[in-house]
Amino acid sequence: MNIYSELDELYKTVPSIQCQKKCQESCGPINMTELEWQRISKRIGFDPYVDKKDGTCCLLNKENGECKVYNIRPMICRLWGLVEMMKCPHGCVPDKVLNNLLGFEFLFKADEISKERGMPLKKTTYPIVISSIKEPLGFLYKSEIDGKDN
Numbered sequence: 001m002n003i004y005s006e007l008d009e010l011y012k013t014v015p016s017i018q019c020q021k022k023c024q025e026s027c028g029p030i031n032m033t034e035l036e037w038q039r040i041s042k043r044i045g046f047d048p049y050v051d052k053k054d055g056t057c058c059l060l061n062k063e064n065g066e067c068k069v070y071n072i073r074p075m076i077c078r079l080w081g082l083v084e085m086m087k088c089p090h091g092c093v094p095d096k097v098l099n100n101l102l103g104f105e106f107l108f109k110a111d112e113i114s115k116e117r118g119m120p121l122k123k124t125t126y127p128i129v130i131s132s133i134k135e136p137l138g139f140l141y142k143s144e145i146d147g148k149d150n
Ligand code: SF4
Pocket: 017, 018, 019, 020, 021, 022, 023, 024, 080, 081, 087, 088, 089, 090, 091, 092
């Protein structure tokens, strides 16, 4: 058991998708939890950032379209292509398509784990890291729930 075990267990429950490594344009500023951020920083030895020249996530290998931290990539990146509102623009089909509510639930679960295990960040780095995914996405989540109730 380590501080990332629970997160890894959650990642294992996310459906998989055969990626064509074509959507480099999607690897820009993203939201990730503090725990995910800390893990990635530790792995690469510096704080991730967004390339000011082209707005891409610094973890993207622009030569081959691969994510440099693929096995520890944040939840939001794992959901790309799986969730109704984040369908693969290049036709990749997941094992299972998640409706938007299920997508939010994966994000919120990662958020909860992060709050239990992550160290609050001492400084605010690039806005791709957030202390609560629920806050910026809460209104979208609510509109999904409202839509279901109607
Ligand atoms: S959208 Fe996702 S699954 Fe499709 S090519 Fe891009 S990374 Fe791969």
